[in-house]
Amino acid sequence: VSTATQLPPPSIHWDLSTLFDSPSDPKIAATWKAVAAKAEEFARTYRGKINTPNLKASTLAQAFRDIEDITQDCAKPVAFAQLSFVTDTANPATGAFLQKQLEKGTELNVTLMFFELEIQAMSKEKVEEMLAAPEMASYRHHLVVTRTFSPYRLSEAEEIILEETANTGSRAWVRLFEEVTANQVYRFRSPDGETEELSQEEVISKLHEPDRATRLAAADAMTSGFRELRKVVVFAYNTLLQDKSVDDRLRKLPYAEHTRHLSNELKKETVDLVVSLCAKHYALVERFYTIKRKILGLPELTHVDRYAPLFEAEDQVSYEEAQEIVLDAFGRFNETMRAKASEFFEKGWIDAEPRAGKQGGAFCMYVTPDTHPYIFSNYLNKIDDVMTLAHELGHGVHSSLSREQTYFNFHGTLPLAELASTFGEMLVFESVVSKASPKDKLAIYAAKIEHVFATVFRQSALYRFEQRSHAARREQGELNAEQFGEIWQEELQAMFGNSVKLGEQHRDWWMYISHFFHTPFYVYAYSFGELLVLSLYQMAKAEGDSFSGRYIELLRKGGSESPNALMASVGIDIDSEQFWEGGFAAMEKLVAEFERLWSEYSSS
Numbered sequence: 176v177s178t179a180t181q182l183p184p185p186s187i188h189w190d191l192s193t194l195f196d197s198p199s200d201p202k203i204a205a206t207w208k209a210v211a212a213k214a215e216e217f218a219r220t221y222r223g224k225i226n227t228p229n230l231k232a233s234t235l236a237q238a239f240r241d242i243e244d245i246t247q248d249c250a251k252p253v254a255f256a257q258l259s260f261v262t263d264t265a266n267p268a269t270g271a272f273l274q275k276q277l278e279k280g281t282e283l284n285v286t287l288m289f290f291e292l293e294i295q296a297m298s299k300e301k302v303e304e305m306l307a308a309p310e311m312a313s314y315r316h317h318l319v320v321t322r323t324f325s326p327y328r329l330s331e332a333e334e335i336i337l338e339e340t341a342n343t344g345s346r347a348w349v350r351l352f353e354e355v356t357a358n359q360v361y362r363f364r365s366p367d368g369e370t371e372e373l374s375q376e377e378v379i380s381k382l383h384e385p386d387r388a389t390r391l392a393a394a395d396a397m398t399s400g401f402r403e404l405r406k407v408v409v410f411a412y413n414t415l416l417q418d419k420s421v422d423d424r425l426r427k428l429p430y431a432e433h434t435r436h437l438s439n440e441l442k443k444e445t446v447d448l449v450v451s452l453c454a455k456h457y458a459l460v461e462r463f464y465t466i467k468r469k470i471l472g473l474p475e476l477t478h479v480d481r482y483a484p485l486f487e488a489e490d491q492v493s494y495e496e497a498q499e500i501v502l503d504a505f506g507r508f509n510e511t512m513r514a515k516a517s518e519f520f521e522k523g524w525i526d527a528e529p530r531a532g533k534q535g536g537a538f539c540m541y542v543t544p545d546t547h548p549y550i551f552s553n554y555l556n557k558i559d560d561v562m563t564l565a566h567e568l569g570h571g572v573h574s575s576l577s578r579e580q581t582y583f584n585f586h587g588t589l590p591l592a593e594l595a596s597t598f599g600e601m602l603v604f605e606s607v608v609s610k611a612s613p614k615d616k617l618a619i620y621a622a623k624i625e626h627v628f629a630t631v632f633r634q635s636a637l638y639r640f641e642q643r644s645h646a647a648r649r650e651q652g653e654l655n656a657e658q659f660g661e662i663w664q665e666e667l668q669a670m671f672g673n674s675v676k677l678g679e680q681h682r683d684w685w686m687y688i689s690h691f692f693h694t695p696f697y698v699y700a701y702s703f704g705e706l707l708v709l710s711l712y713q714m715a716k717a718e719g720d721s722f723s724g725r726y727i728e729l730l731r732k733g734g735s736e737s738p739n740a741l742m743a744s745v746g747i748d749i750d751s752e753q754f755w756e757g758g759f760a761a762m763e764k765l766v767a768e769f770e771r772l773w774s775e776y777s778s779s
């Protein structure tokens with residue numbers, strides 16, 4: 176127990192007046208009215224004029240500018256409502272206000288939908304012609320992205336049937352999974368004999384307790400909870416696997432992962448390379464958990480000990496100190512980064528105070544290029560909170576710099592979405608570590624390594640589970656709980672090597688990974704993104720000042736190009752094995768430094 180005096184949380188609230196003054200601001204109704212008129216005008220001007228052989232590039236570019244303008248305007252009331260809601264969730268009026276803005280947005284989308292459909296129906300030759308035209312320069316990437324799924328589209332009548340039946344098909348199975356999982360009760364029998372009924376979140380958090388008997392009890396409760404759900408979850412998952420298989424067959428998609436690679440704008444070879452390199456470096460995971468076992472003083476680690484805490488950082492960091500730490504770390508890397516991050520503090524773009532009715536967690540909302548981003552956080556003076564602030568300010572700098580792009584090119588492409596945030600965290604991590612006490616240093620390193628491993632190696636093992644499950648369902652038909660459990664156990668055990676012995680209970684623990692159900696194959700993006708930044712960060716350090724300028728230029732590009740093209744602009748080939756190896760080298764350094772700190776600490 177820390178004896179340090181508890182600092183009060185900061186009373187920092189954001190100022191949303193850049194957007195609107197209040198939910199009753201007459202500017203909101205005026206915005207919707209103007210936007211609706213523009214949308215009607217847009218439909219009158221362009222309906223039936225896009226998918227025609229005589230379409231001119233100048234017309235298409237103008238259409239993109241017009242629809243971009245409309246989309247940007249209607250994003251503002253929606254963003255304002257979302258930001259108002261997250262700090263005041265208990266107030267039914269803010270909830271209703273948000274719902275209303277979302278519905279207005281949907282109405283507008285219906286009016287504008289023809290445009291996307293016409294683009295998707297354009298002939299390949301016509302698209303080539305448009306992409307080559309200089310007038311289209313700033314919308315090339317957007318056009319390519321809009322056309323991503325064109326080769327796999329069915330006729331309009333077939334698309335309508337699939338869309339409508341999905342509500343009682345795949346979406347219904349996902350919802351059933353979510354409902355049974357969310358309502359499942361986990362009967363936790365504490366080591367002193369008391370029984371409690373816990374939610375999934377609560378029982379999982381007990382796996383992070385320092386007391387091993389508590390963790391054993393949590394594992395028992397979790398496993399028996401999952402076993403009660405087994406029949407439903409296994410059936411739902413089998414059905415979703417088959418649903419995807421049918422959909423892919425009808426659309427002539429070559430394999431299960433292809434849809435995800437397309438939306439991530441990544442080549443199969445790139446993803447395969449990253450996932451295979453992760454497997455190649457599993458020994459790093461083994462090395463870390465071997466030392467974790469020694470620190471915990473256990474003869475053997477099992478699935479019950481994986482999340483056991485190693486050390487708890489004790490230092491408290493006030494919000495003002497955190498601000499200084501982050502700005503200083505950013506500034507030492509690059510002055511532009513400091514300047515962009517400072518704006519958030521100076522101009523009221525952050526909401527940092529935890530308070531009743533406010534949602535948990537943290538995020539950065541980009542909003543629109545012609546306004547500015549906002550950061551949401553719940554700052555509680557812990558070292559973790561400093562890292563979270565650094566993460567969100569990394570996003571913040573990225574979104575501020577991307578404001579040089581127009582709305583359609585504003586957001587980072589998905590695999591690079593966490594680039595600036597993770598990079599910001601790395602900058603602050605080093606600075607925080609250099610000032611911490613020896614014991615807090617160990618705590619910070621342990622937290623960092625476990626986070627990085629969970630993101631890089633674990634998500635990659637989860638991806639392999641999905642690949643094998645989808646393939647097995649296609650080749651062999653329905654799988655039973657034992658078969659899913661077998662694949663799960665093999666893939667996760669391979670990651671730990673001999674350092675952790677996953678017990679029988681663990682076989683059912685794939686059942687709570689909701690991404691498997693609602694967003695197949697999404698998990699590798701986490702692994703990909705983290706590794707990319709680790710490697711990029713190594714380059715930054717090796718290269719010094721000249722790198723930081725190129726990094727800032729990269730952030731300024733927002734989402735105007737594909738991940739390959741964006742990374743090529745800083746001299747990185749994401750298909751090169753050597754580049755990715757840099758990320759593993761960075762992790763090796765973290766583990767080696769942790770080992771060194773531990774031997775120093777334990778011998779003192």
Ligand SMILES: [Zn+2]
Pocket residue numbers: 566570593596
């Ligand atoms: Zn993030």
